[in-house]
Amino acid sequence: MIVNNGLRVWKPNATVAAVVERDGRFLMVEEDTPDGRRLNQPAGHLERGETLVQAVVRETREESGWLFTPHGLTGIYLADRPDSDITYLRFAFHGDALPPPAPPRLDDGIVAVHWLSRDEIAAEAARLRSPVVLRCIDDYLAGILYPLELIRDLR
Secondary structure (H helix, E strand, O other): OEEEOOEEEOOOEEEEEEEEEEOOEEEEEEEEEOOEEEEEOOEEEOOOOOOHHHHHHHHHHHHHOOEEEEEEEEEEEEEEOOOOOOEEEEEEEEEEEEOOOOOOOOOOOEEEEEEEEHHHHHHOHHHEOOHHHHHHHHHHHOOOOEEHHHOOOOO
């Protein structure tokens, strides 16, 4: 909740995530969080002035070093953070990625980049940043693939 003039205002946190599959394995980052070490897709917050596509390309590069090219939207997910008044609105994109051209300098808190199978990710369910992480992968594998033209940036 955001407090504005003494009033509590609810605003979801807009985030983006990249679902990148290569040879049956998915690009994942391992990160230190206030809840301990967690696994996530390359993901992060939409910043003022950027489009959703620009945000997911930037976040993927910053968190993994990989150069992401989104091909479409897999889904939009609304999820509450347990034991908190924080709600996340996640836009998950699918696409391809090229390896870093040089050893990347990753965001603070990122400790490793992994390529994991869906089963390996599911086996780490307790360490996922959120249940939405596996849901995005399962939706992608189920063929939920919307074109980028679904998104309209009217600014």
